[in-house]
Amino acid sequence: MRPMNERRLKQFFANRRGMISLVLFGAMFFISLFSELLANDKPILIRYDGAYYSPILRDYPETTFGGDLPTNAVYSDVELKQSIDAKGWMLWPPIPYSYDTIMTGEGRKALLPPSLGHPLGTDDLARDVLARLLYGFRISVLFGFALTILSSVVGIAAGAVQGYFGGLVDLTFQRFIEVWSSMPTIYLLIILASFIQPGFWVLLGIMLLFSWMALVGYVRAEFLRGRNFDYVRAARALGMLDVRIMMRHILPNAMTASLTFLPFILAGSVTTLTALDFLGFGLPPGSPSLGELVLQGKNNLNAPWLAFTAFFTIALMLSLLVFIGEAVRDAFNPRKAVA
Secondary structure, three states, X not given: OOHHHHHHHHHHHHOHHHHHHHHHHHHHHHHHOOHHHHEOOOOOEEEEOOEXXXXXOOOOEHHHHOOOOOOEOOOOOHHHHHHHHHHEEEEOOOEXXXXXXXXXXXOOOOOOOOOOOOOOOEXXXXXXXXXHHXXXXXXXXXXXXXXXXXXXXXXXXXXXXXXXXXXXXXXXXXXXXXXXXOXXXXXXXXXXXXXXXXXXXXXXXXXXXXXXXXXXXXXXXXXXXXXXXXXXXXXXXXXXXXXHHHHHHHHHHHHHHHHHHXXXXXXXXXXXXXXXXXXXXXXXXXXXXXXXXXXXXXXXXXXXHHHHHHHHHHHHHHHHHHHHHHHHHHHOOXXXXXX
16 A cells, blocks of 8 residues: 555544544445345245245235235235244344335324334324335435436546646636536426426436536646646657546546545535425435435424434434545645644
8 A cells, every 4th residue: 555545544544533423324324225124014034834935035926825816915914924924934124114114004103103113103104214214314325425426427527628628628618617507506406307207317317417516626726737747748748648648647636635525525415315305306206215204394393203303314414424524634634644
C-alpha cells in the first residue's frame, strides 16, 4: 500500500465517530439485505411428508401440502398449518409478516400500538411497521447508492471534459449547467412523475437528470489546474491520447475531492427519495418506503409510534452518513495530522 493511502486509512480510523458510524450503518444495511429471511409471511423452510420445501424461493400450490385448491399456498391459513404440522414442521422468520402483509382475523386491527407481536406497531392498513421499515430502509439505501454512483460517473466525466479541453467547450458547458441547475428540480420531478408510471428505475433515471451536477465544479477545477502541469504537457507533446492523459495523470488527483463528497451525495439522494415518497410522487403505491412512513405519521397523529419510527430512522441514517463523510473528508485532508 502506498504511504499516502496508508496515512489516509490511519486518519480515517483515528476518527472514532466516523468509524462507529461506518460500523453501525454497515450493520444496518447488511441486516436489511436479508429482509426476506427476517420478515416474511412465508416460512423459510418446510418439512412435509419427508420432503423439504423453501417457500421464500418459490411458490407451491396448496395441494403440495394436502390442501384442496391448486392456488398458491397461504401459510397463515389455519387448516393448512394443521395439515403441515400433522406431517412435518415449518421454520418461520423472526417477523412472520412481509412488508405488504395485511393483518386479518380477530384482534388484528389497524394502528395497533407496539407490542410483543408487533414491536413497532401496525400502520393504518394493518401492516407490520417493523417489516416495512426493514424493506424500506433497504430500498432507500440501494436507491441512494445507485443514484450516487451514476450521478458521480456522469458528473466526473462532464467536469473532466470541461476542465481538460477548456475554451469554447468549457464555456458552452458552463452556460448549459447554469441554465439546467436553475430549473426548479423538485417541481420538475413531480411533473415528470405525475404522468410517467413511477418505478425504481424510472425514478432513478428522472433523478439522474438533475443530480449529476454535484461534482462537476470540483472535478472541472482539478482538471483546469492539472492540465497545465509539466508532466501533462510532456505527455501531450509525446502524442499520448487525451483520454489516457485524463484517466491516468489528472483523474487520480480529481478523485480526492470527489470521494469526500460521496457520503453527502448519498445522504441527499436518500432525502430526495423520501421527500418524493412523502408527496406521493415516488415509488409505486404500496411499496415499502421511509417517505410513506412519514406520511402515515402525519396522517395518523393518534398513532405517534409511526412518526417517531420514521423520524428516528431517517435522523439516525442521515447522521451516520454525515459522520462518515466528515471522517472521509479528514482522511483526505493533507493538513490533518494523524492522531
